[in-house]
Amino acid sequence: MVKTADAVIIGGGISGAAIAYELLKRGMKDVVVIEKDYIAAGATGRCGAGIRQQWGTEMNCIFSKYSCEAFERAEEELQYEGDIEFHQGGYLMLISTESEMEQMKKNVKLQNSLGIESKLLNLEESKEIVPFLNTEGLLGCAFHQKDGHLNPFHTNQAYANAAKRLGGHIYLYTTVTGIDVENGKIKGVQTDKGYISTKIVVNAAGGYSMQIADMAGVKLPLYSERHQILVTEPVEPILEPMVMSFSLNLYCQQVPHGSFIMGQTGKNEPQDLRITSSWDFLDDMTSTITKVLPPLKNLRLLRQWAGLYNMSPDKQPIYSAVKEVEGFYVAAGYSGHGFMFGPATGTVMAELILGLEPTLPWKQLNIERFEKGELIIEPSVV
Amino acid sequence: MSGDSIVCRCSDLDINEIRGYIDQGYTTVEEIKRLARLGMGPCQGRNCIPIVMRELSIATGKPISEIAAAVSRPPAKAIKLGEIVRAFEEETGGAK
Numbered sequence: 001m002v003k004t005a006d007a008v009i010i011g012g013g014i015s016g017a018a019i020a021y022e023l024l025k026r027g028m029k030d031v032v033v034i035e036k037d038y039i040a041a042g043a044t045g046r047c048g049a050g051i052r053q054q055w056g057t058e059m060n061c062i063f064s065k066y067s068c069e070a071f072e073r074a075e076e077e078l079q080y081e082g083d084i085e086f087h088q089g090g091y092l093m094l095i096s097t098e099s100e101m102e103q104m105k106k107n108v109k110l111q112n113s114l115g116i117e118s119k120l121l122n123l124e125e126s127k128e129i130v131p132f133l134n135t136e137g138l139l140g141c142a143f144h145q146k147d148g149h150l151n152p153f154h155t156n157q158a159y160a161n162a163a164k165r166l167g168g169h170i171y172l173y174t175t176v177t178g179i180d181v182e183n184g185k186i187k188g189v190q191t192d193k194g195y196i197s198t199k200i201v202v203n204a205a206g207g208y209s210m211q212i213a214d215m216a217g218v219k220l221p222l223y224s225e226r227h228q229i230l231v232t233e234p235v236e237p238i239l240e241p242m243v244m245s246f247s248l249n250l251y252c253q254q255v256p257h258g259s260f261i262m263g264q265t266g267k268n269e270p271q272d273l274r275i276t277s278s279w280d281f282l283d284d285m286t287s288t289i290t291k292v293l294p295p296l297k298n299l300r301l302l303r304q305w306a307g308l309y310n311m312s313p314d315k316q317p318i319y320s321a322v323k324e325v326e327g328f329y330v331a332a333g334y335s336g337h338g339f340m341f342g343p344a345t346g347t348v349m350a351e352l353i354l355g356l357e358p359t360l361p362w363k364q365l366n367i368e369r370f371e372k373g374e375l376i377i378e379p380s381v382v
Numbered sequence: 383m384s385g386d387s388i389v390c391r392c393s394d395l396d397i398n399e400i401r402g403y404i405d406q407g408y409t410t411v412e413e414i415k416r417l418a419r420l421g422m423g424p425c426q427g428r429n430c431i432p433i434v435m436r437e438l439s440i441a442t443g444k445p446i447s448e449i450a451a452a453v454s455r456p457p458a459k460a461i462k463l464g465e466i467v468r469a470f471e472e473e474t475g476g477a478k
Binding site: 298 | 408423426460461462470
């Protein structure tokens with residue numbers, strides 16, 4: 001293990017790997033990533049891995065468009081030998097209430113003004129995209145062809161490999177046990193494999209970001225919450241887009257390999273770090289999805305698992321320096337969209353740490369916004 | 383075991399592919415599972431994972447007792463989504 005570093009990033013998920021890559025790309029030399037398990041062991045490898053640009057705030061539209069375009073060229077830019085399986089079959093967002101229709105109309109108008117070519121579809125047009133969609137109770141759909149989904153393991157690995165190729169050090173199966181702060185400044189990171197002197201620490205620990213911040217004496221206004229998900233046996237391709245509904249509480253996609261992956265937000269989830277599986281989820285998820293996409297009742301469930309959403313008060317990430325501890329940076333609190341924002345996270349944090357001109361509107365995502373009451377409310381999240 | 387011997391029938395992986403991942407530096411079943419879809423099929427890894435554990439034991443020199451298997455995830459046996467819905471409706475009369 002190296003003894004000194006220009007920056008130590010805690011967390012080897014999509015965020016940590018992308019931040020390392022973007023710092024190295026911009027000329028930082030000794031960049032270290034510490035990961036307590038393996039690449040994509042946490043929320044990245046557990047997520048639905050959907051990529052959408054259909055958002056309700058200008059900032060999120062810009063971040064997600066930037067990220068989607070980065071994913072489109074990722075295999076080439078990152079020189080990855082594997083396949084990140086980017087399938088741009090679109091996102092079909094189901095609309096089932098008048099208020100949802102009003103919101104979607106506003107969203108589509110905003111998205112179109114920012115170069116995102118989303119559109120509203122009537123039920124007939126929706127059925128052209130998903131012929132077996134049960135449209136009972138639906139008013140229409142919003143659709144954007146360039147949305148889709150990725151393989152999160154390979155995408156994360158692609159960023160990690162690219163960071164290593166640029167000289168980055170990635171230490172797997174290594175646990176951070178302490179963060180050394182002296183006179184309000186970062187001095188180093190203690191791990192179970194050795195000590196690294198550094199002036200910069202980046203907290204990209206996802207669901208565990210509060211525990212990492214505690215080690216530096218910093219309180220984050222975040223909490224973690226279990227979200228469950230399941231996968232079926234693989235079958236012939238029949239579903240092109242990701243199907244999603246806010247009011248029905250579901251997302252469902254068919255991965256290129258043929259399996260269906262689906263999830264929803266649980267009721268009364270405790271705010272802790274559990275990632276166990278429950279029968280309640282199976283009952284709710286299967287009842288919901290077989291009403292919307294009836295043929296799925298014939299598919300066999302293979303596995304269920306869970307991961308952590310790291311929730312912030314306004315359901316937007318924190319990309320920020322911390323004023324009490326010089327050299328401590330936070331990239332956390334994605335509230336369920338950390339994977340799809342991965343490339344933006346890398347760019348934002350590299351610009352923030354290196355003091356570069358922002359190419360993305362990240363300044364409003366600082367940690368002080370919660371004290372000041374300057375919350376950014378995104379109307380369209382699950 | 384010859385190079386084209388099938389290790390994972392569900393995901394159609396032969397021993398050469400598994401050894402290729404080990405040669406790239408992956409040292410655990412969990413990593414190879416995620417990258418190669420090892421053990422992600424209907425058998426839930428019952429056939430392939432012990433074979434891969436043995437390969438990792440040979441490659442790393444660690445006894446097989448120190449090689450971790452992949453996490454077991456429910457259900458134990460594949461079941462149709464419609465069966466879960468039917469059982470749920472029978473139990474609750476369809477009410478939530």
